[in-house]
Structures are given as C-alpha cells and as structure tokens.
Amino acid sequence: MVYARRSMPRAAGGEVPCRRDMPGTAPRNNGWLTTTNRSGTWVSGMGRTSAGSSDGPDEQREASEEVAAALATVGNWMFSTAARRRIMAASGLELSLGDYTLLAQISHHAPVRLSVLAEVMEVDKSTLTPPAKRLEARGFIVREPDPADARAQLVRVSRSGKLAIRKLWQARADIVAELMDDWSTAEIKKLAAQLAAFAEAIERKG
Template identity: 35%
Template sequence: MAAQTQYEELARQLSAVGAVKREVARIMPTECSAGSAAVLALLERHGDMRMSNLSELLAVDMSVTSRYAAHLAERGWIDRSPDPADKRSRILHLTAEGRAMIAELSRRSAELLAERLSDWTDDEVSQLIRLMTRLRASFGDTRTTTHQHAPQAAPSRTTRTPAQAT
C-alpha cells in the first residue's frame, strides 16, 4: 500500500486535473457545454437509452438530465421518443447532427491532446488511459459500466471492467 505522502500528492495532482478539463472546455463550441458533450458521448458509446439510464451514467438527478436532453433536442442533436414499453418514459437517440457534433468534439479534443502530449510515447499515453480507467472503476464510476443499447423493461445487471471506460 502506498504511503500517506503518496496519497496526499495524488490528491494534489487530481485537483490540478481541473486545469486540463478547463482547457479542453475552452476549445469546445460555445453552444455545447461539458454536460451536453457528456450526454452526446454517452449516447454515442452506449446507443439509444432511457432518460433514467442516462441519469445513472451521468450520476445526476433526473431533472438535470431532462435539462440536458431539452438543450440537445432544441439544437437537433438528439430525438426524444416515447418508450414503447412505458409511454411515460422517453428514449434518447442521436441524430445525424448529433453524430456530426460528437465527431467535431472528438476531433477538437484529440487535436489538443495530441499537441499537448506530443512528447509522450504511445506507451505512456496507453498507460495513462489504463490507470485513469482503473482509478475511475475504483471509485465506482458508472460510466465504466456497459449498458444495453435497447431499452429494458426492468433494470439490467451490468458488470464493470477496467477496459470499458468512456
């Protein structure tokens, strides 16, 4: 087990990751907030899903998810349709415009990371990805969980593995 001083330094380093996130946010289109980008990325990764599943993946209240969905629908990036199994629930689908936006977000992020990490080896980048995925899984990050693409009548059981990060 690591020493107390190592955990203290890790806490400082994790706190400083906020600066990286802020720089990534600065290169994003103004009409696409970090929350909106997260929703688009989750829909791309996991496919169509109920609002309740999205709330779980985002680890936010359903009212927050509803606001994100409304924002994205207004811009034409997602469609919301009634769930055939439960007409009170909505299924979220990425539109062609949403797929184009997620491609643009991905391109911008990848370019920034490639520029800033240009002196890193491929192995170092892979190691960082692996360790960050493992760290998130250790904290029970639900985004490391694979969800069914099709809506489920009842909650499905999922398993978490470090290789399934978003």
C-alpha cells in the same frame, strides 16, 4: 451545471476521478511516466511487469499507486471546466458545459432513458431536462419509444449529434497533442499502447 459520473467511461471520455491531493509530477523520462512516491523520491515506469522480474508485491503496489495518482491527475485535468471550455472553443460548437456533458453521456449510453442517465450521472432528472431540450432543438439528439415500456422514451444521438461528437473528440485530441508537442512520435505511441493495455484491463476486470 457540470455533470459527472463516478465510474470510469470507455468511449465518451468519461468520468472525473475522486479529487485528492496528488504527488507532484516531473518531466517525462524517455517516454516513461515519472512521478514522486510518498517519500518524495522520483520514480518512473508505466506498463506491465516483465516475466522473471525481481520486483516484489510491495514494489508493485507502490508502482500501482503512482499510476493511480497520475491517472487521477490526468482525469482531473481532462474533465476540468477549463479543459472542457478549451475543447468546446476548439470544436467551433456553441455548447454550454451542461449541454456538452449530456451529449457526451448520451453518446456513450444511448439509447437510454433520461431517468436512467440521471442515476448514472448521480443528478436529479429535472436537471437534465433543460439541456436535453436544447440538444433536441438543435437536432443533436432524438427521442424514440422505449420498446420495454410504451409510456417511456429513449434518447439517442442523431446523425448531426454524431458529427458534433466527432468535432469535440477531434478538438480534444488536438489539445492533448499540444501538451505533447515536444514528445517524439515513438514516445507518444508507447504511451498510447500502455494506456490501451490498461483500458483493456478495465474492460476485463473493472
């Protein structure tokens, strides 16, 4: 079973955007994100609008729609079964999709009750019990008393679990690097800076 949450994650690589029909994408143009608008016209550009720009609210909204569509495409790929299987294979870890997803979610939210995590992931708590037991058996997660309720337990990632997460994220980075193997370092750094600025906006306003 694959678990997903609807809100955008920050560190764990997070969430699957709502699937919908997306405009097509064209090859990048000098490092800028290039997509099609609703009329089928190719448009490019991703980043902040410079001061004094003549673009009006309609142009800004259309550009924002293109960014949203591109991000949804990226998210759908990143959290697809095929992509996650590639990440797990490259990491060398023998994890099921459910175990992988739960480990990533615990890493992001820990320490956390499984019941709370089930609500966040929008699944029944009973579906988290088997993968949680497997992760605990492998020493990737540990349970500890909840200071707020002696009857409850919290789960968190152990030292071994953190090493596993590190391998997973390194494998993820390697796969992303393969997709951009024909990009220049300057282009990759430019995109990274733009996405970092967008992530910062999410932290402040999301």
